[in-house]
Amino acid sequence: MLFLLSSALLVSIIALPAAVLAQWPNMGPTGFNITSVDIAGNGCVPKSTSYVMNADKNAITVASNGYWVETGPGIALNQTRKSCRLTFNTEMPHRWRFGLLSVDYTTYYHLDAKITADQQVTYYFKGELQQGTTRSTFVGPMAPREYTYRDQYDFGFAVESPCNTTSVVWYMHSDIRVGNARNAEGTGRIGSDAVNPPSLKQTYSLYWVKC
Numbered sequence: 001m002l003f004l005l006s007s008a009l010l011v012s013i014i015a016l017p018a019a020v021l022a023q024w025p026n027m028g029p030t031g032f033n034i035t036s037v038d039i040a041g042n043g044c045v046p047k048s049t050s051y052v053m054n055a056d057k058n059a060i061t062v063a064s065n066g067y068w069v070e071t072g073p074g075i076a077l078n079q080t081r082k083s084c085r086l087t088f089n090t091e092m093p094h095r096w097r098f099g100l101l102s103v104d105y106t107t108y109y110h111l112d113a114k115i116t117a118d119q120q121v122t123y124y125f126k127g128e129l130q131q132g133t134t135r136s137t138f139v140g141p142m143a144p145r146e147y148t149y150r151d152q153y154d155f156g157f158a159v160e161s162p163c164n165t166t167s168v169v170w171y172m173h174s175d176i177r178v179g180n181a182r183n184a185e186g187t188g189r190i191g192s193d194a195v196n197p198p199s200l201k202q203t204y205s206l207y208w209v210k211c
């Protein structure tokens with residue numbers, strides 16, 4: 001989602017060569033650290049949610065047991081949509097900023113014909129108005145198995161952390177939902193199948209830029 005849209009920004013999307021995109025994600029700088037994460041939402045109760053940052057400091061993986069949704073005959077409406085709100089408190093090195101490149105979802109999907117599913121992640125920085133959103137919609141049939149999907153942010157409209165600050169607070173709000181409006185007899189799930197425990201893994205890729 002984009003709040004400020006100018007023709008200058010539009011031009012930068014078109015002009016951005018693939019070679020420039022290919023250099024990201026790049027390694028994060030020394031001095032970047034996640035000091036704490038606040039976790040809230042019915043998709044990610046704190047005790048069953050974990051996060052890890054890779055050694056290159058350009059990918060954060062959040063795994064939540066219990067982050068799953070289901071639709072079908074007799075299934076309560078409140079089971080069809082779940083969300084998760086993460087607040088990252090981070091230490092920042094001087095003269096660096098970062099933005100989000102993409103979200104990889106790894107989990108089970110199973111959709112009968114015409115069952116719909118939506119997934120999205122919005123992020124923003126404390127004190128800033130602009131938000132970045134990435135989303136996908138799926139329409140069944142989708143065979144039941146584990147998939148990995150990458151949703152990319154609009155790179156030309158980069159939403160980036162402020163420069164020259166020693167700490168940054170940023171928010172990642174995600175939700176997943178399934179709907180059976182077009183096939184009331186069908187069923188659909190994200191995040192679990194009949195055998196495996198319900199869980200969803202999201203990997204957030206970061207790119208770094210010098211201020």
Ligand SMILES: *[C@@H]1O[C@H](CO)[C@@H](O)[C@H](O)[C@H]1NC(C)=O
Nearest residue numbers: 030031032033034035036091
């Ligand atoms: C990063 O923050 C965590 C949590 O506060 C801390 O345990 C860890 O030592 C820090 N790492 C560095 C390199 O500062």
Ligand SMILES: *[C@@H]1O[C@H](CO)[C@@H](O)[C@H](O)[C@H]1NC(C)=O
Nearest residue numbers: 042074075076077078079080
């Ligand atoms: C979901 O809705 C059902 C039926 O309306 C209710 O029994 C259940 O307590 C609700 N669950 C949650 C977590 O709110």
Ligand SMILES: *[C@@H]1O[C@H](CO)[C@@H](O)[C@H](O)[C@H]1NC(C)=O
Nearest residue numbers: 094095096162163164165211
């Ligand atoms: C960040 O700090 C550097 C060096 O101190 C300065 O050149 C630059 O203009 C600053 N950038 C911003 C956005 O304040």
